[in-house]
Amino acid sequence: MSELVLRPGVHFGSYPQMPESRLSDFEQGAAAFFDKLHKRLNRQRFSQAYIVSRVEKVAAPLSHYNEQQLTIAILELRENLYRYGLTEELMIRAFALIRETAGRTLHKRHFDVQLFGGWLMINGMLAEMETGEGKTLTATLPACTAALAGIPVHVITANDYLAARDAEILKPLYLRLGLKSGAVVDGMDLELRRKLYQQPIVHTTNKQIAFDYLRDRIEMGEDVGLLKFQFKQIQQQIKQPQSNPLIMRGLCFAIIDEADSVLIDEAKTPLIITQARPSEASPETYGDALYLASSLFINDDFVMDPKTRDVELTPQGENTIADMIIGLGPSWKNKRWREAMVKQALIAEYCFKRNKQYILKDNKVQIIDEFTGRVMEDRSWEQGLQQMIEAKEGCLISEQREPLARISYQRFFSRYLKLAGTSGTVREVATEMQRVYGLHSVKVPTHRVSKRKLLSERVYATQAAKQRAFLQRVAEIHAQGRPILVGTGSVAESLEVSVWLEAAGLVHRVLNAEQDQHEAEIIAQAGQLHAITVATNMAGRGTDIALGLGVAELGGLHVIALNCNESRRIDRQLYGRSARQGDPGSCEAILSLEDTALREFYSSAILKTMAGLAKDQQALPGFLGNLILRLPQIYNERQQRNVRRQLSKQDKHLSRILAFSGKFE
Numbered sequence: 001m002s003e004l005v006l007r008p009g010v011h012f013g014s015y016p017q018m019p020e021s022r023l024s025d026f027e028q029g030a031a032a033f034f035d036k037l038h039k040r041l042n043r044q045r046f047s048q049a050y051i052v053s054r055v056e057k058v059a060a061p062l063s064h065y066n067e068q069q070l071t072i073a074i075l076e077l078r079e080n081l082y083r084y085g086l087t088e089e090l091m092i093r094a095f096a097l098i099r100e101t102a103g104r105t106l107h108k109r110h111f112d113v114q115l116f117g118g119w120l121m122i123n124g125m126l127a128e129m130e131t132g133e134g135k136t137l138t139a140t141l142p143a144c145t146a147a148l149a150g151i152p153v154h155v156i157t158a159n160d161y162l163a164a165r166d167a168e169i170l171k172p173l174y175l176r177l178g179l180k181s182g183a184v185v186d187g188m189d190l191e192l193r194r195k196l197y198q199q200p201i202v203h204t205t206n207k208q209i210a211f212d213y214l215r216d217r218i219e220m221g222e223d224v225g226l227l228k229f230q231f232k233q234i235q236q237q238i239k240q241p242q243s244n245p246l247i248m249r250g251l252c253f254a255i256i257d258e259a260d261s262v263l264i265d266e267a268k269t270p271l272i273i274t275q276a277r278p279s280e281a282s283p284e285t286y287g288d289a290l291y292l293a294s295s296l297f298i299n300d301d302f303v304m305d306p307k308t309r310d311v312e313l314t315p316q317g318e319n320t321i322a323d324m325i326i327g328l329g330p331s332w333k334n335k336r337w338r339e340a341m342v343k344q345a346l347i348a349e350y351c352f353k354r355n356k357q358y359i360l361k362d363n364k365v366q367i368i369d370e371f372t373g374r375v376m377e378d379r380s381w382e383q384g385l386q387q388m389i390e391a392k393e394g395c396l397i398s399e400q401r402e403p404l405a406r407i408s409y410q411r412f413f414s415r416y417l418k419l420a421g422t423s424g425t426v427r428e429v430a431t432e433m434q435r436v437y438g439l440h441s442v443k444v445p446t447h448r449v450s451k452r453k454l455l456s457e458r459v460y461a462t463q464a465a466k467q468r469a470f471l472q473r474v475a476e477i478h479a480q481g482r483p484i485l486v487g488t489g490s491v492a493e494s495l496e497v498s499v500w501l502e503a504a505g506l507v508h509r510v511l512n513a514e515q516d517q518h519e520a521e522i523i524a525q526a527g528q529l530h531a532i533t534v535a536t537n538m539a540g541r542g543t544d545i546a547l548g549l550g551v552a553e554l555g556g557l558h559v560i561a562l563n564c565n566e567s568r569r570i571d572r573q574l575y576g577r578s579a580r581q582g583d584p585g586s587c588e589a590i591l592s593l594e595d596t597a598l599r600e601f602y603s604s605a606i607l608k609t610m611a612g613l614a615k616d617q618q619a620l621p622g623f624l625g626n627l628i629l630r631l632p633q634i635y636n637e638r639q640q641r642n643v644r645r646q647l648s649k650q651d652k653h654l655s656r657i658l659a660f661s662g663k664f665e
Contacts, residue, residue: 006086006146006149006151006252006253006417006418007149007150007151007152007252008152008249008250008252014249014250015216015220015246015248015249015250016249016250016251016252016417017250017251017415017416017417018251018414018415018416018417020411020415046119046120046123046125046442048112048113048115048116048444048445051092051095051115051116051119052112052115052116054092055092055095055096055099055115056096058092058093058096059096059099059100062096062097062100063100065100070097070100070101070104073097074097074101074148074176074177074178075178077090077093077094077097077148078148078149078178081094081145081148081149081150082148082149082150085149086122086145086146086149091119091122091145094141094144094145094148095110095115095118095119095141095145097177098110098140098141098144098145098173098177099115099141101173101176101177102137102140102173104176105172105173105175105176106137106169106170106172106173108134108137110137110138110140110141111134111447112447113129113133113444113445113446113447114133114134114137114138114141114447115141116444116445117129117133117135117138117141117422117444118138118139118140118141118142119141120420120442120444121138121139121141121142121255121420121421121422122141122142122145122146122420123420124418124419124420124438124439125420125439125440125441125442126259126420126421126422126423126426126430126433126439126440126441126442127420127421127422127441127442127444128422128423128424128426128427128430128441128442128443128444129422129423129424129444130424130444130446130450130576131424131425131572131573131575131576131577131580132424132544132576132579132580132581132583133424133444133446133447133581134447134581135257135422135423135424136166136169136170136257138422139155139255139257139422140170140173142253142255142420143155143201143255144173144174144177144179144201146253146418147177147179147200147201148177148179150200151252151253152197152200152202152249152250152252152253153200153201153202153252153253153254153255154202154204154209154251154252154253154254154255155201155202155203155204155254155255155257156204156205156206156209156254156255156256156257156262157203157204157205157256157257157258158205158206158257158258158261158262158371158372159205159369159372159374159538160185160186160205160208160374161374161519161520162257163183163184163185163203163204163205163208164183164185164203165520166183166203167181167182167183167203168183174200174201179199179200179201180199180200180201181199181200181201181202181203182195182196182199182201182202182203183196183202183203183204184196184197184202184203184204184208184209184212185204185205185208186208186376186377186378187377190215190247193212193247194246194247197212197247197248197249198249206256206262206266206409207271207376209248210271210407210409210412211271211273212247212248213248213251213407213412214271214273214404214405214406214407215247215273216246216247216248217405217407218273218404218405219245219246220246251415251416251417252416252417252418253416253417253418253419253420254413254416254418254419254420254421255420255421255422256413256419256420256421256422257421257422257423258422258423258573259421259422259423259426259433259439260423260425260426260429260433260569261371261423261573262409262413262421263409263413263421263433263436263437263439264429264432264433264644265371265567265569265570265640266371266409267408267409267410267644267647268640268643268644268647269647270406270407270408270647270651271406271407271408271409271412272382272403272405272406273403273404273405273406274380274382274401274402274403274404275401275402275404276399276400276401276402277399277400277401277402278400281331281341281384281387283391283397285329285331285341286341286345286384286387286388286390286391286397287391288328288329288332289341289342289344289345289388289391290345290348290349290388290391290392292321292324292325292342292345293342293345293346293348293349294349295320295324296317296320296321296342296346298350300314300316300317301313301314301316301317301320302314302317302343302346304346304350304351306350306351306600307600307639309347309351311343311346311347311350313339313342313343318335318339321338321339321342322335325338341384344383344384344385344388345388345392347385347388348385348388348389348392349392352385352389353492354393354492355490355491355492355495356368356490356491356492357370358389359375359491359513359514360393360395361375361514363395363396364395364396365386365389365390365393365395366513367379367380367381368490368491368513370537371537372537372538373491373512373513373535373536373537373538374513374538375513380398380401382401382403384400386398386400386401387400407651408647408648408651410436410437410644410647410648410651411648411651411652413437414436414437414438419437419438419439420439421439424572424573424576425569425570425572425573425576426441427441427443428567428568428569428637429569432641432644436644436648447581447582448581448582449582450579450582451556451579451582451583451584451585452575452578452579452584452585452586452587453579453584453585453586453587454575454586454587454588455586455587455588456588456622456625456626457588457589457590457591457622457625457626457629458588458589458590458591458619458620458625459591459592459593459614459619459620459624459625459628459629460590460591460592460593460614460617460618460619460620461592461593461594461610461611461614461617461620462592462593462594462611463592463594463595465592465614465617466562466590466591466592466594466595467500468617469590469619470497470500470560470562470590471500471501471504471506473560473588473590474486474501474504474506474532474560475504475506477558478506478530478532480554480555481529481530481550481551481554482529482551482554482555482556482557482558483526483527483528483529483530483531483532483533483545483547483548483551483557483558484531484532484533484557484558484559484560485526485533485535485545485557485558485559485560485574485577485578486532486533486534486535486559486560486562487535487536487537487559487560487561487562487563487574488534488535488536488562488563489536489537489562489563489565489596489597490536491512491513491514491536493536493562493563494510494511494512494534494535494536495510495512497534497562498510498534501532501534506532507532508532508533508534509522509525509526509531509532509533509534510533510534510535511523511533511534511535511536511538512535512536512538513536513538519538522535523543523544523545524546526545526557527545527546527547527548527551527557528548528551529548529549529550529551529554531548537570543577544580545557545577545578545580547583552583552584555584555585555586556578556579556583556584556585556586557577557578557579557583557585558578558585558586558587558588559574559575559577559578559585559586559587559588560587560588560589560590561574561575561587561588561589561590561591562589562590562591563591563595563596563597564589564591564595564597564598564629564632564633565597565633566597566633566636566637566640567633567636567637567640568630568633568637571589574587575587589629591625591629593607593610593611593614593628597632598628598629598632601631601632601635602628602632610624610628
């Protein structure tokens with residue numbers, strides 16, 4: 001495919017995107033294999049030495065250019081890229097010019113490893129770069145090169161904070177290259193979004209851009225990518241030249257930071273855009289359902305799987321409900337309806353906890369993103385669960401919603417004409433990335449040798465022993481003057497740890513979904529002498545904690561993980577906040593057999609046996625503690641992989657049905 005067609009124009013029309021793939025899983029796997037084989041046969045073209053030597057050769061005279069000469073060189077490059085496309089020679093020249101411009105505007109020149117990472121991405125690959133290796137700066141190479149060629153670029157990251165931060169930091173570089181940019185984040189109206197998507201480079205998040213695409217799909221109807229739709233667009237422009245109902249300019253080129261988080265971890269559930277509809281139940285009905293649920297006993301009246309949030313009523317439970325509905329109203333006589341309502345009430349009561357899955361803000365239930373630890377405003381659960389939780393918390397009951405359009409991340413990102421990305425934790429999911437998205441991953445060396453000290457995990461028998469060991473460790477590191485970052489699994493856990501530290505007289509800051517407005521300030525102070533920061537996943541991916549004066553000499557940032565994450569990759573992301581770019585640092589995990597993740601995975605008999613091996617408040621033997629933590633993670637990763645595979649199959653099946661019926665998504 002010629003690179004010239006990656007932008008809106010004659011070939012793909014005003015809204016370019018990849019046609020829907022009809023390949024089977026076997027055919028996808030075969031295509032991924034041959035693509036990987038092709039890249040291996042051309043490995044010289046994708047070697048660091050080859051790329052760096054070519055860029056250095058072009059870059060040598062650029063350092064002597066004055067500003068006027070540099071401007072002329074940029075304009076000439078832009079004209080050639082637009083005319084001839086992304087040829088190897090022009091991309092090499094672009095990399096050299098971008099590096100020189102970055103040195104003058106950002107006072108940061110791309111390292112050799114960053115040139116290599118950028119080269120992989122501009123060629124539609126996944127650059128596996130360790131945490132702290134400057135992935136944000138690396139992404140400017142493919143982003144600016146493509147934008148200079150007239151290709152609309154979407155730089156996609158994990159959350160709104162990072163999208164806005166990166167757009168602001170990189171703005172001087174973009175402007176010097178003659179490129180406008182913007183950040184599309186939560187809370188923006190459609191008109192502002194439409195304006196920002198007209199810029200050559202847009203920083204945003206996976207959720208923002210996927211929902212904006214769904215809004216465009218609703219506007220397009222059934223005519224996506226077809227001549228009929230293009231004709232409809234021309235008619236619209238003739239009638240109202242200034243009017244454009246679509247938000248974006250298509251799906252041309254996406255560069256995904258923290259690609260494994262976006263394409264793997266968050267690909268378990270489809271994205272659904274909804275509209276309000278009349279409620280099937282009154283506020284009193286939700287209250288009645290919660291009352292009935294509170295009268296049932298687990299295992300006797302119902303069985304529940306907390307991990308999958310599946311609940312089933314036993315015959316005894318069904319009879320109990322039938323006996324209790326007398327006088328509740330005619331709706332409750334419908335057996336299927338009343339049991340569905342009680343099941344939702346049980347899920348709301350047992351599976352959704354305040355300060356874990358949601359917070360209360362301004363007397364409203366706001367969902368917490370399980371991957372980023374951030375509040376997702378204007379998002380709600382479906383099938384009446386949102387209203388049930390609102391009733392449980394005594395909030396005003398919101399309107400129910402019905403779906404207008406839906407799409408999975410697997411289908412959405414496969415529609416980009418070119419897809420690339422970077423992450424420090426991709427090796428465990430490299431095969432899935434290749435099979436589902438056609439993304440071949442390549443390991444990028446580190447610029448400097450890592451000085452991170454990974455200490456062994458300590459698993460204690462009880463929560464009390466864990467608390468004691470944690471406070472002793474914090475006091476020890478704090479006395480050295482080193483900053484400490486404490487990673488927790490939820491808002492509730494972060495608040496509990498804050499109480500521990502306060503009781504011990506240790507001054508600290510807390511970063512969670514309730515304090516998100518102070519995020520930049522808290523992160524700026526987290527690397528200073530004696531700083532103690534307790535954080536949820538908000539301080540995970542993409543967070544750069546700069547060390548204060550004298551901290552490196554003391555040993556750098558120390559990270560303590562207090563919960564067992566679903567994946568080893570998430571652990572590594574937290575640990576990656578320390579020892580970045582050659583700085584010293586250390587990390588460890590302090591846990592207990594009473595932690596939720598371990599209690600849900602192991603039987604009480606196994607936990608009791610393990611607890612007996614921990615003598616005199618000491619941690620379990622190192623190898624055993626490591627095994628106890630790894631088994632749930634291995635199991636969870638396998639389960640989640642199966643969930644993603646099943647969702648992808650269901651999504652394709654639904655797509656075929658809708659296509660046959662003449663409908664979309």
